[in-house]
Amino acid sequence: MRKCLVEDINSVLAQINKAAKVYLPVDGTDGKARFEEWAEGKEWSNALNTERSAKDFFFPQTENLMEFKTEGKNIEIIDIRSDKDDFVIFGVRGCDVRSFDILDRVFLVEPIDSFYKARREHGIIISVACGRPSETCFCGAFGIDASNPAGDVTVWRTKEAVYWQSNTDKGEELLKKVEGLTDCDEAAVEEEKAKIKKIMDKLPLANLSTEDFGAGKTMELFDSDKWKDLSESCLGCGTCTFVCPTCQCYDIKEFNAGKGVVRFRCWDSCMYSDFTQMSAGQPRLSQLERFRQRFMHKLVYYPERNDGIYGCVGCGRCLAKCPISMNIVKVMKSLGGKDNE
Amino acid sequence: MQKITLESLVEKAVSLLENGTVTSVLGWKKGEFDYDITPAVFESADELKKDFVWNDFCGANFSKYLVSKTCKSEGKILVFLKPCDTYSFNQLLTEHRFDREKVYAVGIPCEGMADINKVKEVVGDGISKIESNGDDLVVTTIYEDAPVKVTCKDVLAERCVNCKSKRHVAYDELLGEEGEVIASERFDEVERLEKMTPEERFAFWQNELSKCIRCNACRDVCPACTCEKCVFDNPNSGVENKAASNSFEEKMFHIIRAFHVAGRCTDCGECSRVCPQNIPLHLLNRKFIKDINEFYGEYQAGAEVGLRAPLVDYTLEDLEPGEVFDRRDNNA
Ligand code: SF4
Ligand code: SF4
Ligand code: SF4
Numbered sequence: 001m002r003k004c005l006v007e008d009i010n011s012v013l014a015q016i017n018k019a020a021k022v023y024l025p026v027d028g029t030d031g032k033a034r035f036e037e038w039a040e041g042k043e044w045s046n047a048l049n050t051e052r053s054a055k056d057f058f059f060p061q062t063e064n065l066m067e068f069k070t071e072g073k074n075i076e077i078i079d080i081r082s083d084k085d086d087f088v089i090f091g092v093r094g095c096d097v098r099s100f101d102i103l104d105r106v107f108l109v110e111p112i113d114s115f116y117k118a119r120r121e122h123g124i125i126i127s128v129a130c131g132r133p134s135e136t137c138f139c140g141a142f143g144i145d146a147s148n149p150a151g152d153v154t155v156w157r158t159k160e161a162v163y164w165q166s167n168t169d170k171g172e173e174l175l176k177k178v179e180g181l182t183d184c185d186e187a188a189v190e191e192e193k194a195k196i197k198k199i200m201d202k203l204p205l206a207n208l209s210t211e212d213f214g215a216g217k218t219m220e221l222f223d224s225d226k227w228k229d230l231s232e233s234c235l236g237c238g239t240c241t242f243v244c245p246t247c248q249c250y251d252i253k254e255f256n257a258g259k260g261v262v263r264f265r266c267w268d269s270c271m272y273s274d275f276t277q278m279s280a281g282q283p284r285l286s287q288l289e290r291f292r293q294r295f296m297h298k299l300v301y302y303p304e305r306n307d308g309i310y311g312c313v314g315c316g317r318c319l320a321k322c323p324i325s326m327n328i329v330k331v332m333k334s335l336g337g338k339d340n341e
Numbered sequence: 342m343q344k345i346t347l348e349s350l351v352e353k354a355v356s357l358l359e360n361g362t363v364t365s366v367l368g369w370k371k372g373e374f375d376y377d378i379t380p381a382v383f384e385s386a387d388e389l390k391k392d393f394v395w396n397d398f399c400g401a402n403f404s405k406y407l408v409s410k411t412c413k414s415e416g417k418i419l420v421f422l423k424p425c426d427t428y429s430f431n432q433l434l435t436e437h438r439f440d441r442e443k444v445y446a447v448g449i450p451c452e453g454m455a456d457i458n459k460v461k462e463v464v465g466d467g468i469s470k471i472e473s474n475g476d477d478l479v480v481t482t483i484y485e486d487a488p489v490k491v492t493c494k495d496v497l498a499e500r501c502v503n504c505k506s507k508r509h510v511a512y513d514e515l516l517g518e519e520g521e522v523i524a525s526e527r528f529d530e531v532e533r534l535e536k537m538t539p540e541e542r543f544a545f546w547q548n549e550l551s552k553c554i555r556c557n558a559c560r561d562v563c564p565a566c567t568c569e570k571c572v573f574d575n576p577n578s579g580v581e582n583k584a585a586s587n588s589f590e591e592k593m594f595h596i597i598r599a600f601h602v603a604g605r606c607t608d609c610g611e612c613s614r615v616c617p618q619n620i621p622l623h624l625l626n627r628k629f630i631k632d633i634n635e636f637y638g639e640y641q642a643g644a645e646v647g648l649r650a651p652l653v654d655y656t657l658e659d660l661e662p663g664e665v666f667d668r669r670d671n672n673a
């Protein structure tokens with residue numbers, strides 16, 4: 001365990017930034033936190049979490065994949081990837097760290113997504129424990145410990161000091177390069193962890209149960225008559241999917257860039273009427289079906305294919321951001337039987 | 342803070358259901374916390390008594406839901422309308438977007454709705470309860486032993502701070518007292534933008550619109566956006582984009598939308614309320630409203646059913662396009 005004083009955090013970040021470019025949550029003009037590149041004078045936000053999730057680093061909203069040039073009858077395929085340098089994402093919360101594991105199980109299985117993989121390999125994650133969770137947090141329901149988040153390095157912030165613990169070789173290598181961190185014992189961090197655990201127990205969603213979801217529940221839940229009420233006023237806007245750290249659907253398209261064709265991908269949303277256009281059109285004709293898809297995917301289909309791991313990390317963004325305040329918690333409480341009454 | 346009580350709304354809804362005037366009720370449904378309220382359809386007295394809610398967080402404007410609801414249902418639907426909602430209601434009727442015969446509209450007075458983001462700026466996260474007490478909201482959090490008092494006025498949603506009318510312009514029946522059209526200061530912020538240099542203004546919008554994630558919530562909630570298929574959702578349109586690939590496309594979506602709702606936007610404020618990136622979209626639309634007022638005379642979309650918007654109406658007094666061009670010198 002290492003530590004530095006709260007007032008020295010900027011000089012520590014400056015040193016990390018010499019080893020690899022650092023991104024951290026910074027308050028914007030609207031007072032909300034977003035990840036920004038570190039620079040002298042940028043302050044680490046006090047906000048609990050960023051407006052957009054950290055998945056942007058590995059799975060950006062838009063990304064050019066390749067270019068095509070035609071000359072006569074020949075088509076040249078150009079790989080436009082530039083070599084990536086290592087980078088550090090500092091200040092990731094436990095929920096978002098878990099979201100990377102969920103994305104890995106999609107992008108890193110055969111056929112491996114080499115774009116995602118390259119960024120994943122270059123990314124170093126410094127997580128931070130949550131001193132002041134929100135009422136919308138329910139990471140605990142998915143077995144995430146907000147007092148001790150995963151990542152290459154874990155950080156705890158108390159009033160006076162910031163504590164650093166490396167969890168992987170990558171993390172240890174990085175911390176070794178930083179001067180100004182002093183060795184210390186675990187006492188202060190243990191105290192902080194206990195404090196956070198107490199808060200987690202007091203959260204309004206502390207007892208949310210996943211008991212009635214997971215592998216094997218498809219037939220039971222798919223035809224529930226509850227979906228009608230739940231999806232009744234859904235706007236189909238897709239806000240929930242775009243703020244979600246684990247939503248992973250994308251569309252691939254080409255555009256004419258004047259001298260050639262560029263193939264790119266961008267996030268897509270199962271909530272959209274033009275999602276997954278097949279030759280016969282979008283297979284889910286009603287908003288009820290689209291709405292059901294999003295939540296069944298997170299709570300049933302994903303765990304079905306991924307050793308029981310749920311496709312939600314309880315970050316609460318869809319709770320805070322849905323224009324009609326409909327979200328996964330309301331779905332779980334409505335469909336979740338006795339345990340969630 | 343609301344003067345009309347939850348009980349009186351439930352009572353009204355139950356009696357209209359029971360005497361057969363309506364077969365369903367469009368209302369606000371209780372959430373997990375006291376502020377996360379969902380628009381819902383209620384079909385029985387039991388449902389209403391259990392889940393209907395009316396408090397300082399009932400901002401959602403139901404008018405647009407009438408388009409799909411009156412299309413599907415056989416019977417009449419009861420809708421509760423705050424003063425600002427009635428303008429959207431009229432505008433939709435003007436555009437023949439729903440069947441008036443299938444709606445029973447009850448106007449309800451509104452003292453302004455709170456913005457949970459502003460509440461959180463004062464009390465922080467961890468809210469476990471919010472109660473209304475006179476002019477205050479009493480907020481309990483898991484972090485403080487004693488509840489924190491917040492004055493409602495200090496946490497009003499932007500559109501309510503600049504409320505343009507407490508008068509209902511449409512209803513079958515009115516509960517409580519009727520209010521007046523208000524001389525609001527809603528154009529002040531637009532004037533501030535007009536006074537900027539073009540470079541400053543460009544930077545302002547660049548900063549705001551670059552936050553856009555193209556979730557389309559602003560469009561999907563907007564009562565003026567009721568196209569069955571938006572041009573931006575149509576793969577054959579050539580302009581469909583699910584994400585902006587550059588800063589030009591970012592702006593294009595918003596500018597096209599602003600033009601498309603110009604003269605039809607009632608300034609209900611839903612776009613800015615729902616934007617997950619807190620972009621002040623209402624300022625774009627208000628600029629159009631202000632210009633229309635200045636060019637063609639005061640005009641309020643939705644003030645009456647059947648009004649012809651200045652942009653689709655020609656009069657001899659209309660200003661010459663050249664005059665608009667001349668205004669460029671003073672930045673406007
Ligand atoms: S969901 Fe859990 S890990 Fe995420 S911000 Fe809240 S407390 Fe922290
Ligand atoms: S479904 Fe909602 S709570 Fe779960 S990870 Fe996605 S945004 Fe967060
Ligand atoms: S659940 Fe909410 S955020 Fe998601 S598409 Fe429906 S209205 Fe939009």
Ligand code: SF4
Nearest residue numbers: 553554556557559616
């Ligand atoms: S609601 Fe906000 S983020 Fe979503 S498309 Fe509109 S402006 Fe962009």
